[in-house]
Amino acid sequence: MRPTVRSRRLGTRLGTYRQQSGLSGTDLANQIGIHQGTWSKIESGKAKISPNVLTRTVDVLNIPAGVATQLEALRRKADEPGWWQDYGDILSEAVQMLIELEADASWIRTYEGEVIPGLLQTRDYAERIITAGSPHMRAADIDRYLELRMRRQKRLSEGLRLTAIVGEAAIRQQIGGPAVLREQLHHITRVVREHDVTVQVVPFTADAHAALGDSFVIIQWPDETDPEAVYVDGVTSWTVHERGGVIRSYLHAVASVQSQALAPRESLDLIHDVIKDLQ
The missing domain is CATH 3.30.870 (Endonuclease; Chain A)
Known part of the structure; x- marks a missing residue:
């Protein structure tokens, strides 16, 4: 898909947490059960992330609950068409x-x-x-x-x-x-x-x-x-x-x-x- 501002923001934040955890994109993809190429597209905002994959990602990366709520809101908004x-x-x-x-x-x-x-x-x-x-x-x-x-x-x-x-x-x-x-x-x-x-x-x-x-x-x-x-x-x-x-x-x-x-x-x-x- 064409990256949107919201999908890129979500991917960037997930990528930051992944890097802080010390995991490679391949390691994380294996742990959450998706292809490495799919994870790469998620980080660049070019692929959607499902609620279940986001939940598994939050668990693996130990993302705080408050931040996880923000990420889920961003995930939902990334799918919404803008009024413009x-x-x-x-x-x-x-x-x-x-x-x-x-x-x-x-x-x-x-x-x-x-x-x-x-x-x-x-x-x-x-x-x-x-x-x-x-x-x-x-x-x-x-x-x-x-x-x-x-x-x-x-x-x-x-x-x-x-x-x-x-x-x-x-x-x-x-x-x-x-x-x-x-x-x-x-x-x-x-x-x-x-x-x-x-x-x-x-x-x-x-x-x-x-x-x-x-x-x-x-x-x-x-x-x-x-x-x-x-x-x-x-x-x-x-x-x-x-x-x-x-x-x-x-x-x-x-x-x-x-x-x-x-x-x-x-x-x-x-x-x-x-x-x-x-x-």
Whole structure:
């Protein structure tokens, strides 16, 4: 099967416990009664794991009961179709991957130098971004993309913590015109007030930082102590990083850019100043 974010997370966690036990994939497969090739696919997220096999794996690896409950929940979710699959005919693989990453996240940290992040965009602002990037898209598909983006934002009312760091250019460039930007900035202040959202602005006067010229999303899930993935999207390509060394480099980048950003209260003050300039 095509690996999903959930199946890869489950496989990665099982692989970590296997390595900690000192067992090889072959040894473990023999003890739980499956082929080594099947176990290899489970660890890579390319094969489903049945409840019975998961139970035997938990027993052999002495996985704590609390963690076993989390793994079983993840196993069930890995089989569930995501709501975003209703949009499969218009979704690129990159956008589908990002939505899968967001679906179970407990904390998202994102850096955007020039635009407001998608989770904070108003419909009018998002429409201008989408139409500018895809000028030949059908009007009906644009409407569905906008609907999709608005549905993604529901995660903010479901307990998702969001830390969004943006360049000053993002809050000043009049995408859609002054009225659209003004409403976009008002929307940011409302979201910060109503949800677990922090916005920090990197002013034009800031020095160089490790995220300069880049944009990325760091995803962290509940009950998992380390961020498990970094999503990086560009004009022509996208990547999901899951290796510890790469993730650490992006953690350094987000710390570097935050050291140059205004504090949350000062950032909101700047946003209010821009709103006044747009009157």
